[in-house]
Amino acid sequence: MKILIVAATDLEIRPLLHHLLKIRKDNRWMGLYRLGKLEIDVLITGIGMVHTAFHLGKTLTMKRYDIAINAGIAGVYDFTMELGKVVHVTRECITELGTREEEKSLTFYKLDLTDPDVFPYRSGFLFNEKWPDIPALRDLPRLTGNTVNQIHSTPEILNALMLQYPAEVETMEGAAFLYGCLVEGIPCAQIRSFSNYVQESDKSRWNIHLAVENLNKTVIKILQELCL
Numbered sequence: 001m002k003i004l005i006v007a008a009t010d011l012e013i014r015p016l017l018h019h020l021l022k023i024r025k026d027n028r029w030m031g032l033y034r035l036g037k038l039e040i041d042v043l044i045t046g047i048g049m050v051h052t053a054f055h056l057g058k059t060l061t062m063k064r065y066d067i068a069i070n071a072g073i074a075g076v077y078d079f080t081m082e083l084g085k086v087v088h089v090t091r092e093c094i095t096e097l098g099t100r101e102e103e104k105s106l107t108f109y110k111l112d113l114t115d116p117d118v119f120p121y122r123s124g125f126l127f128n129e130k131w132p133d134i135p136a137l138r139d140l141p142r143l144t145g146n147t148v149n150q151i152h153s154t155p156e157i158l159n160a161l162m163l164q165y166p167a168e169v170e171t172m173e174g175a176a177f178l179y180g181c182l183v184e185g186i187p188c189a190q191i192r193s194f195s196n197y198v199q200e201s202d203k204s205r206w207n208i209h210l211a212v213e214n215l216n217k218t219v220i221k222i223l224q225e226l227c228l
Contacts, residue, residue, distance in 0.1 A: 001226060003040045004068040004186075005219070006056060008047045008173050011208075012072045015216035017042065029055055036227035041065070045173065049094070049147060052176040060184050067132055067187050067226065070177040071219050073211040074192035075151065075170040077162065081194060084210035086218045087168070088140040089190040092126040092175040095146045095165045120182035128178055131189045136222040143168040145190070147175035153201035170198050191219055 007013045020033035020040060033040040041063070045055040076085075098107040109116040109124050116124040131137060144167040151170070152158055174190050181188035193215035196206035 001038050001066045002063070003038050003223070003226070004059065004063075004065040005040060005042045006052070006068060006070045006173075006177055007042070007044055008052065008072050010044055012212055013042070013216060013219070015212065016071070016219050019216075019220055030059070035223050038223060038227055040223070048149065048172045049176040052173040053180065056177060056180045060180055060186070065186055067189075068177075068181050069188065069219065069222065070174065070190040071215060072171065072173065072192055073195035073208060073215065074145070074174075075196050075198040076168060076194040077158070077170065077198050078168055079197055081168070083194050083196065083207040084214045086140060086191065086193045086214050087143045088131070088137055089145040089169050089171070089174055089192055090128045090131070090142045091144040092128075092178045092190075093124065093144070093146050093165050093167065094175045095161060096149055120179065126175055126178045126182060128182070128188060128190070130185075130187050132187055132222075132226065134222065134225045136218065136225050137189055140191070140218070145169040145171055145174045145192070147171055147173065151198065151201070153199050155199065158199055169194075189222070191215065191222070193218070 020035050023032040023034060025031045029044050031042050033042055043055055043059055045052040107124060108114045120126060146165050146167040148170060169192055177190060193211040195208045195211035
């Protein structure tokens with residue numbers, strides 16, 4: 001079984017890499033690993049939609065994968081959710097694709113510049129309905145993500161964002177990953193662990209260590225179940 005692991009940074013999946021058997025390093029972005037019967041390519045794209053889209057697109061033209069997994073830390077909008085919580089993001093939206101009028105964003109769909117239902121979109125959203133049916137994934141909460149270029153900490157902007165695009169999770173790569181997998185018809189999963197509350201701009205209050213620890217435990221469990 002051929003697996004593709006996609007992460008923005010090495011930091012986010014370093015414990016996972018130590019758990020896998022390294023076969024070779026192809027270049028600065030890609031390495032080949034093994035775990036049991038799994039052949040695992042690990043792609044480190046860099047942070048953001050542009051880097052993820054470029055490297056993922058290039059990778060998917062060279063090799064066919066049975067499953068792709070996007071693993072990373074994320075922000076959470078809801079202060080009642082605990083930092084370190086691991087979730088499965090199954091719906092994505094690119095909130096900044098359009099224009100802004102004062103504090104309100106207008107998508108290209110609202111401007112009648114593109115069809116909100118053109119494949120792989122549905123009503124302007126990306127839905128992942130083709131993820132591997134294994135216990136480790138079934139047990140995770142399935143949430144909605146917003147993919148952004150900037151982390152917003154201004155309450156007024158966040159309130160307007162939540163009114164237009166209700167979501168629990170904020171990332172910088174999720175929609176790019178999901179778009180590529182949907183277009184190529186690859187079963188996939190976006191696994192995220194909360195490192196910070198989106199409105200909290202003071203990085204000293206983030207818990208990246210806990211988020212990375214819990215994220216990697218979950219991804220390792222997913223891979224172990226895929227070995228069975």
